[in-house]
Amino acid sequence: MGFIRAFITRITRTQLETAKFGFYLLSPICVMYYVGLDTDKKFNLPGFWPDPSTLNQIPKEPHEIQAEIARIKRVRLEKRKRLEEKARELGISEEDFEEEQQQEILS
Numbered sequence: 612m613g614f615i616r617a618f619i620t621r622i623t624r625t626q627l628e629t630a631k632f633g634f635y636l637l638s639p640i641c642v643m644y645y646v647g648l649d650t651d652k653k654f655n656l657p658g659f660w661p662d663p664s665t666l667n668q669i670p671k672e673p674h675e676i677q678a679e680i681a682r683i684k685r686v687r688l689e690k691r692k693r694l695e696e697k698a699r700e701l702g703i704s705e706e707d708f709e710e711e712q713q714q715e716i717l718s
Contacts, residue, residue: 622630670676698704 670679
């Protein structure tokens with residue numbers, strides 16, 4: 612302990628400022644050096660990113676775009692038919708819906 616106290620009392624202000632400057636300059640450089648080395652080993656999470664073959668593929672060719680549009684229209688038509696069938700089962704008609712909208716507008 613006496614050695615440390617003797618060392619601290621012998622340091623001049625210039626030496627202290629030089630040591631602080633070196634610390635402030637080298638600390639970020641050392642951190643960047645540590646983080647930059649072997650990032651694949653340190654920060655790699657296997658299975659984090661999904662496999663590209665399982666992702667949605669955006670159509671790029673004209674025939675692919677037309678096929679995708681046809682698929683979307685087919686899905687919408689199937690959904691509309693399914694909802695209309697369900698509405699018929701529940702006894703709901705389009706006229707009832709239109710009358711209800713007119714009443715809401717007038718209210």
